[in-house]
Amino acid sequence: MTLFERIQKVSREHAMSLRELNEKAGLGTNAIYRWKKTKPSADKLQAVADVLHVSVDYLLGNTDNPSPKSSNTPPDLADDNLFMYQGKPIPEEDMETLRYILDSYRKKKGKNHE
Incomplete structure (x- = not known):
């Protein structure tokens, strides 16, 4: 699953359109759609992860755990x-x-x- 597909999936789970997600994350118009072909900056990706309440690693496909907290959390x-x-x-x-x-x-x- 690509970054874009994962963002789209999680966004749907939150009953949020990508347009709404763009706005809530403070991104430019259609920024997330451009991520189909380009890589986002770390701060923009973090903004999307924060809005969706997931970790950046989850969006990147590095983990299947969507939790924004690390496994080392007390x-x-x-x-x-x-x-x-x-x-x-x-x-x-x-x-x-x-x-x-x-x-x-x-x-x-x-x-x-x-």
């Missing part, structure tokens, strides 16, 4: 990787519930290993 910060479900942002109220559940699980797991 467990207490890894909760922030849960901000999407089926391509849509999770509401903050639900994030609080998820964090509570994860914290409870970690505490229970920690007691079992002592």
Whole structure:
């Protein structure tokens, strides 16, 4: 899958047209379409990755993990990787519930290993 195809796929998952993505990333008109034949600059590619909430490595096809966080992220910060479900942002109220559940699980797991 090419860079353009991957961007197009992720954009669709977010129910966003490439035109909207261009605008949200602060790119020029049809910039992403030009990436079919040219390579984007790192800062423009990062802007697109930020809007889509994925890593640049994912867009480039270097990984199948779309998460913008590295795998070396400490467990207490890894909760922030849960901000999407089926391509849509999770509401903050639900994030609080998820964090509570994860914290409870970690505490229970920690007691079992002592």
